[in-house]
Amino acid sequence: MSPDPARLQTAGRLVALQRRITVLFTALNVAGLIGMGTVAAYVDNRQRHEALDADLRITANTVTALIYREAGTLRLSGVGETASGTTTGLYVFELRGAGLGPAFARHGDDAGVDMERLRPLATTAMNGGLEVTGEVQAVDGTMLRMLAIPFEVQSVSRPTGVVITTADPRPAEGEHRLLLGALFGGGAAFALLCAFGGHLIARRSTRPGLESLAQQEQFLADAAHELRNPLAAIRAGAETMIRDPDRAGELLPRIVRSADRLTASVEALLTRARMVAGTRTLQKEPFRLDQLVEEVVTETVRPPNTVGAKLPATIAHGDPAVVRIAVRNLIENAVRHGRTDGRRAELTVSVHPGEVVVADRGPGPGADPRVLTGRFRSGSADGTGLGLAIVDWVARLHQGRLDLIPRPGGGTIARLRLPEPERLSAGVRAGAARSARETPGT
Known part of the structure; x- marks a missing residue:
């Protein structure tokens, strides 16, 4: 594949450099924007989960404070009254022999969760003695946020049951999607602005080079014109002397003057070239x-x-x-x-x-x-x-x-x-x- 002749020219390379600067500037800003947007989305999602978990924890702690044992049986009457005033799903498991059995269930505003699906989560919280958070699938396939907390009653010094609360995260996810949409729209507008700004920066940064190139081309054209005249005079004088040697006395001084002019021009060009190249400094x-x-x-x-x-x-x-x-x-x-x-x-x-x-x-x-x-x-x-x-x-x-x-x-x-x-x-x-x-x- 042969190279594009235009790209072999200095002006073409400078224009290509403008494009590369624009693309690089835009890519760096877009990469930074994507990184910041990803972090913002992650932080917002995490805060959303933490806020939902906090609400579930408040409900669970309220419920555990109402549970008590009487005559060897857990009393959950207060739990039912509390559950009737909340939109949170509420499930209670009690220790029965070596395992846990369902003691209370209220689905709240969600579709509800099968108690058998919640039993492994309750067992994990019971055995570990710590709260467990995560997601669980409702009977209609909806994924619900879940929190399980083991509890104990005053007459027993070890956990005697687990309270599980669930909530539908979709309302909060709607706000999260709005945030993502704002980030995407704002990011796209910022990317276009970066591309425009990068183009302006690239043009401004390469403008001195383009102007210098134009001046250099004009200077070379002037130099070619300046050198062509004395060379033409020297050639014309030499050809005339070949045809008519008797005119040597008249033409030789002119040839010498043309050679002096040519020497001065070449000296000026060489001096300028050395100074532009940096091999000679202004002393x-x-x-x-x-x-x-x-x-x-x-x-x-x-x-x-x-x-x-x-x-x-x-x-x-x-x-x-x-x-x-x-x-x-x-x-x-x-x-x-x-x-x-x-x-x-x-x-x-x-x-x-x-x-x-x-x-x-x-x-x-x-x-x-x-x-x-x-x-x-x-x-x-x-x-x-x-x-x-x-x-x-x-x-x-x-x-x-x-x-x-x-x-x-x-x-x-x-x-x-x-x-x-x-x-x-x-x-x-x-x-x-x-x-x-x-x-x-x-």
């Missing part, structure tokens, strides 16, 4: 933000593009390697989308405590309101590619943010904020300030 430390930005500008912005840099000595706190990737992508994106005449970009780069600001004069992403709300997508003419997606990821990784706002007069202002922690040790601040004084910014 925050104080560093010279102005020097880092100056190095990136020198490596990235080439003629005919121009840049105006305002880089006073600035200390930031973060992972320099990761921040370098974000700054590089931010400037490369501004160069790519900030061309004013289709051939060159005019940029302004500045640093301030905890932030890097890159501004351009082209239409760029500032013309797309979706980008201004943080939707960094590639694969379209107005998309921003992988660059800003990685910048946004780095900002969130440092508990900062990336803001894109239209620039007055045309263009876009991109502001990467890297908030410093509330407290840095005095030694760290002093060392950072000393480094800034010794190495002035551009």
Whole structure:
């Protein structure tokens, strides 16, 4: 049997996980509910029997108090008067020689029980000297609750008879059935509620995974788009040089720039993948933000593009390697989308405590309101590619943010904020300030 292809997909597995969580949550709650319902039914049934036995015991004790012996004969006249006012079946056995014989019988409101059926129970209570409880079958087949108590009279120091009382348990069983019905109905409603609640819990618990998966898929699509362009440029340049070797001087710099762009993209992807996988952690430390930005500008912005840099000595706190990737992508994106005449970009780069600001004069992403709300997508003419997606990821990784706002007069202002922690040790601040004084910014 071949596996379902849908279940091999991560989204399919997450959906299947939702179902399993729902089923497991419901099953556990239903199992607990069944257990509690069983205990409740058992306790109610036991209490019902105990209450019925208590009523039978009161009647039996009342009867035994009325029995006496006169002239060697048991007198049961008071028993008959007591029995006439009760709905309980009443049977008396007296000791006759080596066995018990019937002395009185009143069936009460039930169908009555054959005295011969009661004799073994009376003998058991007589021989043991203790009360006996249980069930006995009436002549019409009804099962009655029964209690047998041995008694003795004042003139004899040993048991001389047994009083047996019976009662029909069916009225109490009706209440018990009502309880069972309430437990079943309430349990069914609770099971449905558990299933609904389990489904909500499962959806909420797997939602971050589904959202992360969607983001990952979008990120991979952006990465494929980002890597495809420099690869295509390298291939096109190489094929042109094969056909026309004389153009090597013109095409080789372009190939080198495409290879640099490809290397930077791969480095960013590998860094992100290692951090997501947990093989690399964010290593925050104080560093010279102005020097880092100056190095990136020198490596990235080439003629005919121009840049105006305002880089006073600035200390930031973060992972320099990761921040370098974000700054590089931010400037490369501004160069790519900030061309004013289709051939060159005019940029302004500045640093301030905890932030890097890159501004351009082209239409760029500032013309797309979706980008201004943080939707960094590639694969379209107005998309921003992988660059800003990685910048946004780095900002969130440092508990900062990336803001894109239209620039007055045309263009876009991109502001990467890297908030410093509330407290840095005095030694760290002093060392950072000393480094800034010794190495002035551009």
